[in-house]
Amino acid sequence: EVQLVESGGGLVQPGRSLRLSCAASGFTFDDYAMHWVRQAPGKGLEWVSGISWNSGSIGYADSVKGRFTISRDNAKNSLYLQMNSLRAEDTALYYCANSLFPYYDIFSAFDIWGQGTMVTVSS
Amino acid sequence: QSVLTQPPSASGTPGQRVTISCSGSSSNIGSNTVNWYQQLPGTAPKLLIYSNNQRPSGVPDRFSGSKSGTSASLAISGLQSEDEADYYCAAWDDSLNDNWVFGGGTKLTVL
Numbered sequence: 001e002v003q004l005v006e007s008g009g010g011l012v013q014p015g016r017s018l019r020l021s022c023a024a025s026g027f028t029f030d031d032y033a034m035h036w037v038r039q040a041p042g043k044g045l046e047w048v049s050g051i052s053w054n055s056g057s058i059g060y061a062d063s064v065k066g067r068f069t070i071s072r073d074n075a076k077n078s079l080y081l082q083m084n085s086l087r088a089e090d091t092a093l094y095y096c097a098n099s100l101f102p103y104y105d106i107f108s109a110f111d112i113w114g115q116g117t118m119v120t121v122s123s
Numbered sequence: 124q125s126v127l128t129q130p131p132s133a134s135g136t137p138g139q140r141v142t143i144s145c146s147g148s149s150s151n152i153g154s155n156t157v158n159w160y161q162q163l164p165g166t167a168p169k170l171l172i173y174s175n176n177q178r179p180s181g182v183p184d185r186f187s188g189s190k191s192g193t194s195a196s197l198a199i200s201g202l203q204s205e206d207e208a209d210y211y212c213a214a215w216d217d218s219l220n221d222n223w224v225f226g227g228g229t230k231l232t233v234l
Binding site: 035037044045046047050059060061062065095100106107109110111113114115116 | 125155158160162167168169170173174179209211213215220221222223224225226227228
């Protein structure tokens with residue numbers, strides 16, 4: 001069974017940092033692009049960042065560019081999101097998701113989603 | 124304000140057919156395929172339609188998608204109570220900052 005489990009969320013003060021992790025199982029992790037998508041409380045979905053299967057292609061939403069860094073460790077079947085200079089507007093449930101097709105860069109649809117990890121930025 | 128425009132709400136009675144629209148521009152829907160996601164209350168989103176009109180394994184054929192120009196639609200036929208959920212469209216955007224864009228979501232109520 002394909003499974004994605006996010007961790008690392010919590011309450012953090014504005015301006016501080018947080019690192020999210022996503023542990024993958026049930027599929028050949030290093031063949032698939034991966035993404036972070038967030039959802040603020042009561043709001044819609046917002047793509048945050050994506051990374052291709054070989055880390056050769058990386059993209060960020062304008063709202064996080066320069067503050068967030070996505071990375072992956074294929075040996076550990078893990079995806080990460082380093083979040084620096086956090087703002088109140090970064091408060092959201094952060095989902096990781098894999099791509100539908102292997103070797104498809106970051107353009108493929110988001111297939112399986114984790115249950116999310118909540119990040120709250122507040123003083 | 125979302126890049127893709129969806130109606131905030133839609134409704135129908137059991138057995139009915141409902142459609143949800145998604146409007147974009149030449150840099151997203153006009154030049155790339157559209158995906159649809161279903162988010163049941165309190166759960167993570169689920170891929171419902173990809174590449175405009177393709178259903179992943181396990182998605183009932185009551186759900187169908189279409190695209191024309193810079194707009195797309197999701198149709199649900201034979202509406203069931205368990206279809207009550209939020210629905211989001213998404214597309215890759217080729218504008219200045221290549222990125223994925225979503226619609227604001229449509230809350231479907233089964234009356």
